Amino acid sequence: MKRIAIALTVNGKAVEVVAEPREHLADLLRGTLMLTGTHIGCEHGVCGACTVEIDGVPQRSCIVHAGSCDGASVRTIEGFADDAVVAALRESFSREHALQCGYCTPGMLVVARDIVLRLPDADEARVREELAGNLCRCTGYRGIVRAVLGVLADRRAGSSRAEPR
Ligand code: FES
Ligand code: FES
Incomplete structure (x- = not known):
């Protein structure tokens, strides 16, 4: 399956990444961008451990499709230092x-x-x-x-x- 090119802002910096078709945002943040302050617990939207801000609103990054974040501004716990x-x-x-x-x-x-x-x-x-x-x-x-x-x-x-x- 075709990988997805995504351009987004993460913690104030513009980044361009390529995601797997089924990849969720939490995996993209942790695995590709090495922002491991975002934790993964249940991986189905129940525990809240993976919560980040997307366009100023807290959201569970394990149930956000990475490909849907093209153009978004994401702030992880590292971005709140x-x-x-x-x-x-x-x-x-x-x-x-x-x-x-x-x-x-x-x-x-x-x-x-x-x-x-x-x-x-x-x-x-x-x-x-x-x-x-x-x-x-x-x-x-x-x-x-x-x-x-x-x-x-x-x-x-x-x-x-x-x-x-
Ligand atoms: S890992 Fe539990 S809600 Fe995302
Ligand atoms: S799960 Fe251990 S401090 Fe909350």
């Missing part, structure tokens, strides 16, 4: 013991960042609902939820401090 929200989340995850083996963590961070930016007033129930598509076999989720709520609370406190009196 200098991101202020992810930096705050990393600290909060560490403080709240929100990881053990860390296998789910890249996907969790991508989704957690989206929650923080999209839902600044999210409460615990909403954070749990938003994280429901990301499975963690180690932590029992309490630390992860506390970590996200902690960043949300810090940002609310910061923005109320910044408001003029």
Whole structure:
């Protein structure tokens, strides 16, 4: 079968790659581009370990056909290295013991960042609902939820401090 030429942006850099006809984005990122921070767990869209941003929206890269990403902008966990929200989340995850083996963590961070930016007033129930598509076999989720709520609370406190009196 014919291989597919794809031009896309990955973590801000334009790349041109050739994918197998049945290849999914997670394999392309890990195998061709060596971006192994994107993890693969179930490989059928259930666990969320492979979550990356595609055109600004978190998506499971194991169920995205690589060929459909021609022209897309993809951001993997490596692309968030200098991101202020992810930096705050990393600290909060560490403080709240929100990881053990860390296998789910890249996907969790991508989704957690989206929650923080999209839902600044999210409460615990909403954070749990938003994280429901990301499975963690180690932590029992309490630390992860506390970590996200902690960043949300810090940002609310910061923005109320910044408001003029
Ligand atoms: S590996 Fe993609 S959702 Fe589990
Ligand atoms: S920390 Fe091990 S799966 Fe989440």
